[in-house]
Amino acid sequence: MYVRHLQKFYQTWLLVTFATLSNLATSITSTKAADTTSFSIIDALTDVKLKNGENSTLTAHETAREQQKDKREEDKSFPSSPSLTVEKLGLQFDDNIFSNGKRIQLAQNIDTTQPVPTDRDLQPPSTKPQEEIQPQPLPPSEELLKPTSPSNTPPDELPGTSEEKFIIGGFKFEDNTVFSDERLTAEIKKVINFENAPISFADLIKARSIITQLYVKEGYITSGAYIPLQRDFQEGDKITIEVLEGELEEIKIQGNRRLNPNYICSRVAIAAGNPLNQKRLVKGLQVLRLNPLFKSLSAELSATSTPGKSLLEITVVEAPTFDALVNLNNGRSPSVGSFRRSIQLSEANLLGLGDNISLDYTNTEGSNSINASYSIPISPYDTKVTLSYGTTSSNVIEAPFDTLGIESQSRYYELTLSHPIFKTSTSDFTLGLTTSRRESESSLKFENIGPYPLSPGTDEKGRTRISAIRFFQEWTQRSSRQVLAFRSQFIFGLDALDATINPKAPDSRFFAWRGQGQWVRVIGRDINSLILLRTDLQFADRPLLSSEQFGIGGLDSVRGYRQDALLTDNGFFTSAEVRLPILRIPEIKGVLQVTPFVEFGMGRNVDRPNPNPSNLLSTGLGLRWQMGNNLTARFDWGIPLIYAKDNNKTLQEQGLYFTVLWNPF
Structure with missing residues (x-):
């Protein structure tokens, strides 16, 4: 029900946003x-x-x-x-x-009123845009777990003969951990009146069956109850009912090639629980099936010769784990060349432990970047440790500042620990902690000047050093028709490891919060008709160094403006986009979509002047071509509705953006 409330909230928010942006556009044209x-x-x-x-x-x-x-x-x-x-x-x-x-x-x-490039222009974005998540069908339970044969339970050993009737003092239960004695007694009382009334052996069998049915109803399909031998039974004594709660005796994995079987077994064992619960097992198999390491997954549960013990056989087909992605776009700052070329190589199962390693190289006319990361799960609960490193060398190629020979070197180091608090096939919530270090140096080659400060907060040698702890929270709710995702991050800048410390801000001592949200919803029956809402905001308690500031404008922000046209301490961005298919070519799985959009951004500084303008607003139209999972290309034309001065020399500054993503495998 709360999902429907969220849907209504976002629909209302969308209407209000469009109305507000329309009013802004009207007032701007007369200003x-x-x-x-x-x-x-x-x-x-x-x-x-x-x-x-x-x-x-x-x-x-x-x-x-x-x-x-x-x-x-x-x-x-x-x-x-x-x-x-x-x-x-x-x-x-x-x-x-x-x-x-x-x-x-x-x-x-050099005769220009153009602002001097800052360290931010020379460095890649410090915060990547939130990854777009598409709705996808969930794996049905009947395909994951085949029909199960019932577990064997010991035969009943009833006191007396089958024709006798006798009075009992109640029931006593043994080895029951799921339900209390009171709960089991109450279930029997609903059917059998055994208090101060004689009962038959058929009633005892029925009582035992009631307990078994209760376990099966709650998903404990391999558990059951039986009546053991009642030694020295006297009329009026309590009848003992022993509960045999089912367990997995063995998990067999078939079809795995490189993936360690323990990766699957440990996760399935946790999902099945002890005692074994079919409902939890199916949910665990659904989560495992959504893991990109698997192309398909099915399981069969069967009883063994040992009472209460079961065998689970899992058959998997591993998905290709090596991936290569070529990315061409004009999303970089024109100061170092807006045309960005990158190639990313990744292996999602390097050592057979579900560990992921990735390496990417990005190049523009004036910059070169290398980024590497390694992530490994350290528990069957998908707790992960990630190591990341990146380095970028840049020089300003944009006239007229190219004459000065402005150069920059930057690098970052990150260690991240993340843990899912809960994870199902439809939702998950993850907490994580990142310790990060970011360093940069800038210099002028002109007449060998050497190191030189280009941005507020840098020292006399043009250096900045930021040590920070970043605590993040991620929540996702998904279905076959929509995805709702939020990410929150609290950033604590520290005076540690020779960080940049100045008499007054900006320096490495700061606090900031950043929140990102995304809602993707299928419109109608066509899964290629989508509405996409995005929002991004940041609050800081003091002036920030340029690498920590909030950038507005560009390919992933307000299209129609130069990359990071606004760079401020606090900021807000929102975007609404509709994707409507206009052409299909089924033979090659090709879909062409038209994508109208409207975007708004607002930037504010702390204890220093705000930029002028401090708001950006644009609307526009794009085309998006997707061919299966191998090729995605899009072209967008953003029309700025608030004037902001730029050179108007590059496609980006003219509101034209392109992106080509090619996956050869």
């Missing part, structure tokens, strides 16, 4: 765009007092600079953009840094 002119990098270069007859060059530029200031003074209602420039970063160039000729050359070539 004058803000003047985002800011000091250019040339201001910082020409602040240096040149000598030896170069005053004429300075005078000419100073005149232009004064004209810019006058222009800003003319329109007080539209303040200049608070985006970072060389001056606002506090960069001071001494006379001996640049030769006179180089200073004059830069003064002539």
Whole structure:
């Protein structure tokens, strides 16, 4: 029922969101765009007092600079953009840094009001977008567990002869752990009146059968009751009923090739429980069937020659575990080249323990990244330990800053422990703890300046070092028609391991919370007709270093704007997208979908000026082509509804985005 309430809530939220965004768009069209002119990098270069007859060059530029200031003074209602420039970063160039000729050359070539690239532009996104989850059919129980033969129980040994009737003092139960004596007695009383009334042997058989039926009804199909030999029985004594609660004697695995049989046995044994419960066993098999390590899975439960003991035979077909993914898109910052090429190789069962290793290489015209991770389950409850490492080298190729030779090196180290609190075929809830370390250095190659700070919070050598603990919670609810997923993360920045510490923020000491949500719902009968709602938000208690800030704009955020057009301490993003099939080619499992969307983002800073504009709003249309599980390609056109200054040189800045995902296996 709560799922239906969530559905109604999201439907209402969607209608309100569309109405709000529509009103925003209407008001924006009648509002004058803000003047985002800011000091250019040339201001910082020409602040240096040149000598030896170069005053004429300075005078000419100073005149232009004064004209810019006058222009800003003319329109007080539209303040200049608070985006970072060389001056606002506090960069001071001494006379001996640049030769006179180089200073004059830069003064002539670098004439722009474009903000200087920050460390964030040179680094890959610190937080990946939430993985899109598609509804999928759940494995039916009848295909997982075949009909079961009943368990053997010892024969009844009744006192006296079959024609006798006698009075008993009640029933005494032995070896029952599932139900209490009171519960079992109450079940018998519903059918047999044995208090102060004589009963027959047929009544005793019926009493024993009532206990057996209760166990079977609750899923304990291999459990049963019997009446053992009643030694020295006297009329008025209690009749003993012994309960034989069924157990698994052995689990046999067939069909496995590389996967360790204990990986399956340990998980099935926990699911079956002790005593053995068919309902729990089926649920455990359903969860195991959804594991990507298996292509198919079935089981058969049968009785053995030992009373109460059962044999479970599981037949599996392992799925291919090696995977390769080629990803082409224009989702990177234009500062280092927006066209991103990456290849990811992964093996989901490296040592036969269900352990996963992945390695990916990503390249743009101005950057190279390598990321590696290894994850291994350390318990049959799917508790996992994950080690991750990544390194990126970047240089700014975007004019006019390419002249400065801005370079950056960044890397991260992470150790994660995660544990599912509960996990079923329809829902799961996981808690995890990550200890992370992020480091970066920036420098200028121009005249071999070397290490240099580019963003607030970096030290004099252009370095940032963040040590943090990240506590996350993940919840997913799924069915064959919808998926609802949420992720929450509390981030505690620490003063540890030589982390960046400054007299005032930003530095490695901070607290932030980030929440992500996703709802995917099938529309109508066609499983390819979907509505997709996404939301992402962050709250911080103080100014953050650029690598921890919330980015808005780009391929995975508000389409229609440059990647990370807004970079703020606090932020909110929401998106609504509909996918409607317009063409099918069954022979190649091809589906073409049209994807209208509307997206909104809002950024706010803590104890420093907000960007101008601080809200982004876009709408647009896309095409998405999917061919089985091997190829997905999409092209999106985002139309910005709030003006934000950019170069308009790349496809990304013109609101055009593309993604190609190819899986050759």
